[in-house]
Amino acid sequence: MEFARPHLFWLFLIYIPLIFWYVYKIRKIDPTIQASTLDAVKNFRTSYRVWLRHGLFAVRLLAIGCLIVILCRPQTSNKWETSSVEGTDIVIALDMSTSMLAKDFTPDRFAAAKDVASEFISGRESDNIGLVVFAGESFTLLPMTTDKSSLLNAVSSVEMGLLEDGTAIGDGLATSINRIVEGKAKSKSIILLTDGSNNTGLIAPLTAAEIAKDKGIKVYTIGIGSNGSALSPVGINYYGKLEYDYVKVTIDEQTLQSIARMTGGKYYRATDKNSLEGIFKEIDALEKTKLDISRYHNTEDDYMLWAWLLLAFVGLDIVLRTTVMRNIP
Template sequence: MITFLWPLAFLLLPLPFVLRRFLKPADKGLGGALKVPFFANLSRDLGSRADRVSTSWWKLAAASLVWLLMVSALARPAYVGPDVPLPAKGRDIMMAIDLSGSMASQDFAVGGRPATRLDVVKDAADAFIDARKGDRIGLVLFSDRAYLQAPLTFDRQVVRNLLDQAEVGLTGQETAIGDAIAVSLKRLKDRPAEGRVLVLLTDGANNTGEMDPIRAAELAKKLGIRIYTIGVGGGPMAVDTPMGRQMVNPSSDLDEGALRKIAELTGGQYFRATDVKGLAEDYRSIDKLEPVGADPVHVRPEVALYFWPAGLALLVAALSVLVGTAPALIKNRSFIKGPAHKEA
């Protein structure tokens, strides 16, 4: 809606009438210092014209309209939008996603069809990111090495798009968990102490990289950064083999002990996801452990409109002066051109 931020300015509306009523009129007998040969005639014509026009209704209406517009501009008209809730406090959350070769394993099922671990992770992480309104989200992808894919940002849609574009093997085939933690800590360490979180997801064990995962977790503990770890992969299942029906464990490479210790050291929690529902539930659990600020701040965006009445006042004033002086100036154009010379 449109409102006036300084409505008391309208108390100035009767000011011109008060001044005209109580102040002494200006002395019209004062002369100028500039001598112009034809000034007397021009002054007489302009003066008589001004006297007649000053009593006309349109000049009074124009002056009143100009004053009304100027006071309206001073009252600061503005368009005020609806309330927009903003979270009072937000968290800084880095997400580290494993892209090693084993993430292409199809031991998950979506709609009765096999799905790779990475596809299921993308869907679950996408829902988690979408729910973190008001938080800064960053993305680290890792396998042989860890790479910062998205710095901490409020633009959750960009992070979701970058995660959706990730492919298995994009950064190699091995698993550098320690390096992923180190790269994430580098982005989190300079943020405010409250609300710094790392969510690390992997389906294997640390088998490459420069940083040991436990050493990286100890550094996170010193910095006060919580790490939530998620181990993904199907559980033991019976499959038919040439040797008969046997039990296999597609997640035999998963180092649950190390992931659990990383989480415990930093005050986080370890989750195990063996199916789609379990993975989605793990992300919802993290969402509850690190809730978005519950008390939002409501703001109402404002768009200033004062320049509209101010500009219109200037236009009306200019037109009023032009209409009032143009006839006299046209009538006295001979004075501007100069006197005519008679032929001998």
């Protein structure tokens, strides 16, 4: 058991003046008589009421003690805990341009990437992981955290249409760098998934890669898309729904390879969901370093036992004073 206000235990010092006062009071009110001999009363036993009077005072002290414990707020052991664990800093940068709805993955590239990313997050016990999405612009979906529930909820809830369409690989990488650079782990890695080539944005991909290199951040790039052609969105029909047709898969593998090589990472090509899962399993073997992480555990007050004891002692005091220890005027 822990206490929210342990400093209030100093209130137990009130027992000292109370005991002194009680001893003084007893000595003052006890009657005395002088006699030449005690032979006539030496066999008399002390009445149980004398001892009960002392017991009544003890009951009152116990009641005061229970009240002090309640004021100290006894609680369950739930709390913030800081522990040192093996982990790394990771940011997942996910392309969410319209082409990620191509049907060469099941059910499409974007959904497959979300599923595999969720499995990857679930398997990383103690890592600080952040989420960045990019299309024609980039956006931090979730800053780095060790809360897997928040990460999984963010991945599952993100939908297409959040950002202006396009493929700003450089902006997505730059935003990921800004998120991960403040991390405390020595090992920092960005996993960038895209199915196209950079066609918009303010920062060139290789410029962002140079920044990552200077910061000691590894970038693992993944090109998503089958070989040949894939059934991909080509427009919107009269009813506002996407129209699909077969489009040649074009991934700027040269740029993605250069980013990975410059930063000490690695480039992967995922042609289906199974190969994407294999890639994430390989990345899952990233080096780990010591991390100090804080976890919150729910804390609840646990004073009911002491409250019932307080009521019991007060009730016992009332019963004794109104029955066997009743004073007669």
